[in-house]
Amino acid sequence: MSVSVRIPTILRTYTGGESEVSATGATLGDVLADLDATYPGIQARILDEDGKLRRFVNVYVDNDDVRFLDNLATPTPAGTQISVIPAVAGGC
Template identity: 75%
Template sequence: MSVSVRIPTILRTYTGGDSEVSADGATLAEVLDDLEAHHTGIRARVLDDNGALRRFVNVYVGNDDVRFLEGLKSPTPDGTQISIIPAVAGG
C-alpha cells in the first residue's frame, strides 16, 4: 500500500531535501522499513535502539497519533498521509 510521508525539516537531509516522500507498507513499521530502504539513516532518527518510537518524535497516521493507536503496528491504508513531527519543548 502506498502512502505519503511528510518529512520535518530536520530529517530532510535523508530525503534529498524533499518535504514529502512516498513509501509502501501495510503498517507503520513496514512504512519505516521502506523509508529506510530508500532514505538510509532516517529510521534511526525516528526509532530508538530498542526499535521503539523515540520519546520526542510524534508520528501521525492521518490525524491520529500512533501512540494512541497500535504504535508501529498501526495500519497504514493506501493513500494515507503519515506525518513525522519532532516534539517541541521549551521554557
C-alpha cells in the same frame, strides 16, 4: 499500497530536501523500514535502539497519534498520510 510521509525540516537531509515522500507498507513499521531502504539512516532518527518510537518524536497516521492507536502495528492502507513531527520544547 503507497502512502505519503511528511518529513520534518530536521530530517530532510536524509530525503534530499524533500518535505514529502512516498513509501509502501501495510503497517507503520513496514512503512518506516521501506523509508529507510530508500533514505538510509532516517529510521534511526525516528526509532530508538529498541525499535520503539523515540520519546520526542510524534508520528501521526491520518491525523491520529499512533501512540493512541497500535504504535508501529498501526495499519497504513493506500493513500494514508503519515506525519513525522519532532517534539519542540523550551522556554525560560
